Every structure is written in structure tokens, then in C-alpha cells.
Amino acid sequence: MAEEIRVPELGESVTEATVGTWHKQVGDPVEADEVVAELETDKVAMEVTAPVAGTISELVAAEGDTVEVGALIARVEAGDGKAAQGQAQTKAPSPAPAAKGDGQGEDQGEGQDDQKPGASNGGGREVEVTIPEMGESVTEGELGSWLKQEGDRVEADEAIAEVETDKAAAEIPSPVAGIVVSHLVAQGASVAVGSAIAVVREGATAQPATTQPAPAPAPKAAASQAATPTPSDKPAGAARSASRAPSSRGPAPDQHPDQPMAPAVRRLVDEYNLDPASIAGTGKDGRLTKGDVLTALDQGTARKKGAAKAPAPAPAAAAAGPARPEERVPMTRLRKRIAERLKDAQNTAAMLTTYNDVDMTEVNKARKGYRELFEKKHGVRLGFMSFFVKACCLALREVPAVNARIDGDEIVYHNYADIGVAVSAPQGLIVPILRNAESLSFADTEKTIGDFGRRARDGKIGVAEMRGGTFTISNGGVFGSLMSSPIINPPQSAILGMHRIEERPVVRQGQIVVRPMMYLALSYDHRLIDGREAVTFLVRVKDAIEDPSRLLLDL
Structure with missing residues (x-):
């Protein structure tokens, strides 16, 4: 009996695809779950497999046709393939059997096309590598790079590819150990959560490419030229497929x-x-x-x-100087998303920035006096960020509106401080979250921030680590910034900008003295936070930094 092959579900919001390539023609034998065709959408390319073992009896859609989800594209005659193959040949002439002539080319080529270069046929089942869930509201990403090529050996849970989303870059691990049989999508393609991107043959071992039997496309092509039916005898789809076949005489x-x-x-x-x-x-x-x-x-x-191909420079351009x-x-997906979010923040929030400066003398003394002892005990250096995180936690508790967000017609007050710390990554600025920062010690804060920085450089920050957050600290001073107005990270309502420390003359007790000073900037949403609250918050941070004993005494 004939089994139908239909277009499978292609992912959220994808309703149709293009038939890219037929890997099997009418009359070809096929095994259960063997790839029959390749479909291409605007997001991903995927392979369609046979539901049963048998023989291809009919190709309903031709290469290049647009087909909807659930549409019939082919039929397979179940069985050992011999009787079905004869029936298929009597139904309609096909260019595929004719190309093989007397069947000798089929016998020689069978088994070679299914074997990928660089991998043996040994091993167990073939397992698809799929895109896992990547966090709330993330439904698709872009295949940034292949870390394993076809024919490469891969271990279980070893990264096979890197996918970029609008929030972060994530590595996709192999579910099993084996050999990468094929890549299902190209680098730069959009991939939906749950879609397959590669196939790994479990337990297979690598094999030098030179031991691979060479396929024999030339005899098939010659036989095809000798035995190709007239155009009037060909099905439309077969004619289109044959017109695309590579030829030694073509381009x-x-x-x-x-x-x-x-x-x-x-x-x-x-x-x-x-x-x-x-x-x-x-x-x-x-x-x-x-x-x-x-x-x-x-x-x-x-x-x-x-x-x-090689345009000659115009006289005017030549006179103007070298090209x-x-x-x-x-733009990468992450950079696009950053641009969208920042512009949305400007368009939505009534954003305002207030400034103050802070004397870093006492913090510098504390760091200098306890640096070696702190590093010896905790295994991490005592930096500036832990002081500012603690100071912000105290100020957020005193001015809760700065730690709140707007949700429709309601205000959500957070009774905890999940503080985002902006760190630089190769693909852009990302903001991982210090969860419950109010309960972290100085050492815990420094260790976590240091870990964020290292993993951001290696692209190892997960999406879940950047989700949420009630307040953000951005330290532009590490890049030499003297003054800036940071942009709110929605749906948060405020962000603190730190800047470089610079010795400046200031007046203390009627005397002009030189002190290490830093400008602080608090950008906030004026729809929720009044100027009085914003200034109060910034003054509380300034007081805690200029007198660090307040951090210990919870003042």
C-alpha cells in the first residue's frame, strides 16, 4: 500500500516552505526514516523522511515549488521495493531510472550517497541536534558559527554550534557521542526553538576521507544523456529537477x-x-x-x-586620491535587539538624569589597607563594584520607587535587589544579574562579577542569567568615561552610571585640597520616580561611599 509523505510542522508562524532538493526520485528504494527531500523556509532548512521502507512511487511537488504545512509532496509504496518499483515505472516515466540506464549505475552508487565524507557507516542510530529552550520570550536565534564540521567527532554534551539570540550567544551541545553526519542549516540562518540543526550518528568513529569510495556521478550523467525521455514524456517536476542538475559542460x-x-x-x-x-x-x-x-x-x-567585475576608476575619483x-x-541579532530596547526606552519612559560627584578617598584607603588580606582569605581582589553594589542596596531600601517598575496601570515594588551589572562581551554590552544582591557579602559580589566578566568574554553567559533585574549599575569608568547619561534598561525604572576616578581640587573645611573624585549619574523614569526621590537616592549612595562604615552599620 502507498504511504503519503506530507510537509511537517515547520515551527511557530511558519506556514509554508519551498521544496529545495529531492534526494530520492520515482522508482528509488528508500528505508524508513531515510531523508527523501529538503525543504527550505525563511527561517530554517529541514529534511523530510520516509515513514516506511519501500519505493518512491510518486513525486507530487517539484523542486522550487511552494508547499504548505500538511500538503502532500510524495508517496511511498511500502514493501521490499521490487514490486512497487515496477508499478511506479509503469505509471509514468521518470528521469531518475532513465538516468541509471540498465540499473548498473544504481548498484554501484547505492550506499555511497548515504555515507558522509569523513565518517564511517558504523555506529548506532542517527540523532538530531535541536535548538533547546533559551529563556522566556526567546523563540528563535541565528546560527552564528559551526564549532563542529561534517565528519568531525563529537562527545556527548560537547558544543557543536553557537546560536545568537537577541539577548545572548548560546552554545548548542550534542545529545550523544559520535560523528557529525550533516548540517541541516547554514551559518547565518535563522533557527526556531525546537528545530533540528544537525544530525549525529551515535557511536560512529571518524574515518579518513581518502578511504571513502568515490561516487560515480559521471556514468549516471552519461546514461541520463543517452536515455533521457523527450520533454513531452517527462513529468513537470522531473523536468525542472533535471534542468538543475550540474553538468560538466555547464557553468x-x-x-x-x-x-x-x-x-x-x-x-x-x-x-x-x-x-x-x-x-x-x-x-x-x-x-x-x-x-x-x-x-x-x-x-x-x-x-x-x-x-x-573590475570597474576602472573614474578620472575624477583618481584625481581625488586613493580609493x-x-x-x-x-547587524547581529543581539545588536539589533539592543538597539530596539534602547530606542523603546527613550520612546516610552520620561527619562531624566541627575548628577552628583563622590569623593573616593575613604574607599581607596579601605582597598589599599585590606587588599592583600582580602585576596588571601577570599581568593579574589577587592574592587570598587562591591562597595557600590552595597551602597545601592541600602539606598534602594530607603527609596523603594527606584527599585520598582510600571506594569500597565500598576506599580510593582520589589522587596529584593536583583542588580544588573553591565559587562562588555565581543558581541556587545550585556547585563547579567546579581540575584538578591542585598544578601551577598563583599567577597561573594566580587567573585560573581569577576565570573560574569570572564564568561562574557567567552560567550558563556546564559539567557537565564540576564532575565529580570530590578536596577542596573553601569561602570563606564573602566573605558575612561568622565561623564555620561546612561539609558534605562526596561522594564526597570533607573540605572546608575559610574565614571572614571580623577584627581580634582575641592574645598574641604575652607581649604582647597586635591581628592580622587568620581561623577555619578542616575537616569530614571520620571513617570514613577520624582526628582526628590532620585536626588535622595544618589545622595545616599554618595554618603555610603564617602563613609564606608555606613555599609557595616547599615546606615
Whole structure:
């Protein structure tokens, strides 16, 4: 009996896909769960498998066709494949059996196409690597880079890829130990939570690529030319598929003129007005992937449509001097999200900033006097941040509006202090959270902040560690900033900006003296926090820093 192959669920908000490649043709034998076709959406590429073992009896959709979720795309005649294969051949001529001629090419090629270079056929089941849940409100990300290539050995829980979301970069681990059989999506592609990005053959061992039997596409191509039916005898889908097959007499794979592209690739090419023929394709049959386009943009090798391959400089440009190169790079998902959030904060909050300065003399004395003893006992250096975190916790308790947020028509007051500490990461500024900072000791605070900084540089900060937060501290002084107005991190209502310490003349008891001074800036949402409350908060922080004994006495 014939089993139907239909388009599976493709993820949230995805209702249709494009048939990218048929891996099986009418009359081909297929095993249960073997890949039959590849579908491409504007978010992800995924493989469709056969529900039973048997023979492909009908291809309903052709390569390049747009198909909706649940649509019928093929049928499989269940069984050992022989009887079904004969029935399929009597139903309609197919270019695939004709290309194989008398079947000799099929026997020689069978088994070779299923084996990936660099991996053995040994090992157990094939396991999909999927995108895990990545935190509240995060539904998709962008495949930043492949840490393991096809044919590479991977251990259980070892990172196989890195995915960037609008909040952080996360590593995707392999669920089993084995060999990476295939990548299902290209670098730079959008991937939804729960979607498969790779396949790992459990327990398989690496094998040198030179021991891999070479496939024999040439005899098949020759047989196809000798035995190809006339156009009137071909199904429409088969004709379209055959027209895309690579030929030794055709253009090189990286030229791919007029080749169909996935919606995401087409959108990117159109957005930048690029000539697809100027970009080297790494997909099947030389097709372009989203990663190919992004790489070409990054390297500056992609040409605009209608641009000459080697334009001669205009006389005016030559007279103006040497060429001034520019580089155009797409924004990362994290950078886009940061831009959106900061602009939303400006558009939504009635943001205002109040300033004060603080004398760092006493904090410097404390750090200098107890630095060695503190590091010897706790294994971490005594920095400035622990003093400011403690000072802010005291001030937040005294001025609770600064630690609150607006939720619709209500004000939510937090009876705890989850303080975000802005740290620099390669992909941008991120803000991990010090949970219950009011209960942390100086040593705990310094250890946690130090750990945040190290893991941020390595891209190891998880999304859950940045969720929430009731107040934020940003230390622009580490980069040399003298004065700035920080932007609120919504839905929080305030943020404290620290700046560099600079010796300046000040008046103390009628005398002009030189003191190490720092400017402090508190940006706040005037819809919730009045000027009196903002100034009171900042003065309380200033008092605690200038007299650190207040931190010990809880004053």
C-alpha cells in the first residue's frame, strides 16, 4: 500500500516552505526514516523522511515549488521495493531510472550517497541536534558559527554550534557521542526553538576521507544523456529537477545563474541588490545559502547587480586620491535587539538624569589597607563594584520607587535587589544579574562579577542569567568615561552610571585640597520616580561611599 509523505510542522508562524532538493526520485528504494527531500523556509532548512521502507512511487511537488504545512509532496509504496518499483515505472516515466540506464549505475552508487565524507557507516542510530529552550520570550536565534564540521567527532554534551539570540550567544551541545553526519542549516540562518540543526550518528568513529569510495556521478550523467525521455514524456517536476542538475559542460557550481534560492536567501540578495553569480555557493549543487551571502558581504566579494567585475576608476575619483574602502556588515541579532530596547526606552519612559560627584578617598584607603588580606582569605581582589553594589542596596531600601517598575496601570515594588551589572562581551554590552544582591557579602559580589566578566568574554553567559533585574549599575569608568547619561534598561525604572576616578581640587573645611573624585549619574523614569526621590537616592549612595562604615552599620 502507498504511504503519503506530507510537509511537517515547520515551527511557530511558519506556514509554508519551498521544496529545495529531492534526494530520492520515482522508482528509488528508500528505508524508513531515510531523508527523501529538503525543504527550505525563511527561517530554517529541514529534511523530510520516509515513514516506511519501500519505493518512491510518486513525486507530487517539484523542486522550487511552494508547499504548505500538511500538503502532500510524495508517496511511498511500502514493501521490499521490487514490486512497487515496477508499478511506479509503469505509471509514468521518470528521469531518475532513465538516468541509471540498465540499473548498473544504481548498484554501484547505492550506499555511497548515504555515507558522509569523513565518517564511517558504523555506529548506532542517527540523532538530531535541536535548538533547546533559551529563556522566556526567546523563540528563535541565528546560527552564528559551526564549532563542529561534517565528519568531525563529537562527545556527548560537547558544543557543536553557537546560536545568537537577541539577548545572548548560546552554545548548542550534542545529545550523544559520535560523528557529525550533516548540517541541516547554514551559518547565518535563522533557527526556531525546537528545530533540528544537525544530525549525529551515535557511536560512529571518524574515518579518513581518502578511504571513502568515490561516487560515480559521471556514468549516471552519461546514461541520463543517452536515455533521457523527450520533454513531452517527462513529468513537470522531473523536468525542472533535471534542468538543475550540474553538468560538466555547464557553468561552474559557484556561478549558479538563475538558480532557485530559499526565501531567506532571496530576501537578503534583494535587500542588498546583489548579483548572485558573484557569490560562491556551498549548498547542494552549488546553491546559495544565507551563510554564503553573509560571508560574501563580510569579505566584500559580493557585487551589486549590474556592476562590472573590475570597474576602472573614474578620472575624477583618481584625481581625488586613493580609493577609500568601505565595509558593509549585517547587524547581529543581539545588536539589533539592543538597539530596539534602547530606542523603546527613550520612546516610552520620561527619562531624566541627575548628577552628583563622590569623593573616593575613604574607599581607596579601605582597598589599599585590606587588599592583600582580602585576596588571601577570599581568593579574589577587592574592587570598587562591591562597595557600590552595597551602597545601592541600602539606598534602594530607603527609596523603594527606584527599585520598582510600571506594569500597565500598576506599580510593582520589589522587596529584593536583583542588580544588573553591565559587562562588555565581543558581541556587545550585556547585563547579567546579581540575584538578591542585598544578601551577598563583599567577597561573594566580587567573585560573581569577576565570573560574569570572564564568561562574557567567552560567550558563556546564559539567557537565564540576564532575565529580570530590578536596577542596573553601569561602570563606564573602566573605558575612561568622565561623564555620561546612561539609558534605562526596561522594564526597570533607573540605572546608575559610574565614571572614571580623577584627581580634582575641592574645598574641604575652607581649604582647597586635591581628592580622587568620581561623577555619578542616575537616569530614571520620571513617570514613577520624582526628582526628590532620585536626588535622595544618589545622595545616599554618595554618603555610603564617602563613609564606608555606613555599609557595616547599615546606615
